[in-house]
Amino acid sequence: MKHRIKLLLVSIAFPPKKDPECIQTAKYLKYLSNTEELDIQVLTACDPVINMPVDMSMNSFSVRNSGVFKKKITENRYLNFLLRKIGIEQFPDTKFTFSWGIRRFLKNSKIQSPDVVYARSYPISSLIAGYWASIHFNKPLIIHFSDPWTLSPLHRHSLSYQRKMEEWELRLIKHASAIVFTSELTATNYRVRYPEYKERIHFLPNVYDDADLSLNESQLRNEKLKLVYTGGIVGNRNPEPIFKAISSLPEKMLDRFEFFIAGEADRDNRELLGKFNHQSVSYLGPISFLESKKLQASADILVLIDNHFDDANKAMYLPSKLLDYFVQRKRILAVTTPQGTTSNTLEEGEFGDCFGHSDVDGITNFLRKAIDEFDKKNHSYFIRPDVPKKFSASLNAQNLLKIIKHYA
Incomplete structure (x- = not known):
């Protein structure tokens, strides 16, 4: 029998939570899980998560997996608000406790050692948790930035946060076997920022579910x-x-x-x-x-x-x-x-x-x-033209599978 690649997905954003990243994770995983070449385990956060409400209609995505393992996030909406008001930034985001003690959590869980770790953000805490999971299992890491981090034009940070962000982004990119971005322009900008790692950078867009055509x-x-x-x-x-x-x-x-x-x-x-x-x-x-x-x-x-x-x-x-x-x-x-x-x-x-x-x-x-x-x-x-195939979830899941197989 042909060996099935064991993939560990690390993502706080996972159904039945709902936000744009949860929806994209679900679309990719729906088609990845349809292949017989993968055995997928999921490490996500316990429900509920602030700003990611539970939406049971998200279960319409049929994501086949061999286990969903949930780690608790300690987070308080009022504390988050207070810290923002007084100018204190939580690093890398308000869900930072997801990555705390991740190696101890993995040691005590029933998660089997994967062949590849695939971590998706946002939030960035998912990538840091994926980084520690990759080190714990001593396996290759693929990181997926749905939005840029240090190159984001949307956010302004304190000098101390900026330094930590730059340090951690470089650490993630140096350690990862492959880095995925969701727009060609973002991927190009990161190749310019990190020319020594440009061969590791890939473009996989946000996608539509083929079943929704x-x-x-x-x-x-x-x-x-x-x-x-x-x-x-x-x-x-x-x-x-x-x-x-x-x-x-x-x-x-x-x-x-x-x-x-x-x-x-x-x-x-x-x-x-x-x-x-x-x-x-x-x-x-x-x-x-x-x-x-x-x-x-x-x-x-x-x-x-x-x-x-x-x-x-x-x-x-x-x-x-x-x-x-x-x-x-x-x-x-x-x-x-x-x-x-x-x-x-x-x-x-x-x-x-x-x-x-x-x-x-x-x-x-x-x-x-x-x-x-x-x-x-x-x-x-x-009425407008048919959507281009290049944004298809089934096609891009296959492109992601090629990257996974290359490093498995």
Whole structure:
């Protein structure tokens, strides 16, 4: 009988927890676990985890494994808030206790010695736990950065945190046999930062689940043009540019469309949503993974709101929700950095229309055009091309398998 490679996945983000990283982990693992070449064990965190609510609909991902082992994280929401207020940063993140005592945990668990350790972040604590697991078992380590760490343009840290971060990132990259990033631009930037390790750096994108490819095209059954946004509303990733565009529309158009927003919102953005008390806008709050998919399927236009960067080279993120949007084959309205990763991907595939965060006139004209095409019942305007195979979970799971087999 052919030897099956024993893989140990180390990731705090694992179903039935729900956040964008959990969903991506589940998609990759669904197709990895379908192969007879792997025997997968999982090391994750006990439920619940702060900011990763349990969502039983996440169990719709069938992830075959030979054991899920859960380590408790000690974390307090109020302490986290207090430490942030007084400027104390927990390293590498608030879930740092996941990596504490990991070798003792492994020694006392029933986890069998793997051939390869595969650790996914965010949070970064997953990678540090994977590092210690790799040392404990003396096995190769593959690390998967869903977002950049030291090169992240989103975060500003204290000098002491910055030094620790740089030290640990280099330690992880030196130790890892392979390093995976989710955008070509991020991978390129890290090859420049660490030229001596550039051969270890791979690109594997965020993915869609092949089973979600939509066969039922919308027939414009909605009475009003329906725009849908699903996902977090945090910091400058907020709907204010779209709200300003809506305010610029002629009065006669305001009852011809509706805009549904679903997802977590931080305090400032809850205030923004409350202030913009407009007849066309409905904030649904957090919803489950399956409810999110149903809401996306009901839309005529899907809305993406990206982080705001002045420099396109910093816009290296491709939001994972975009892959869920792609499979719906609906036109996408994206508020994003021109010539960044999101903008280039959408425009290359003709999936939708991209506007900068300050381009209120452009967004307004887009809405006017969309309402007009909807009223004309121009079905073809709202249906976009098939999603490229390069974002398929089954294909990229096979690409990841090749990396695993190379080091097993």
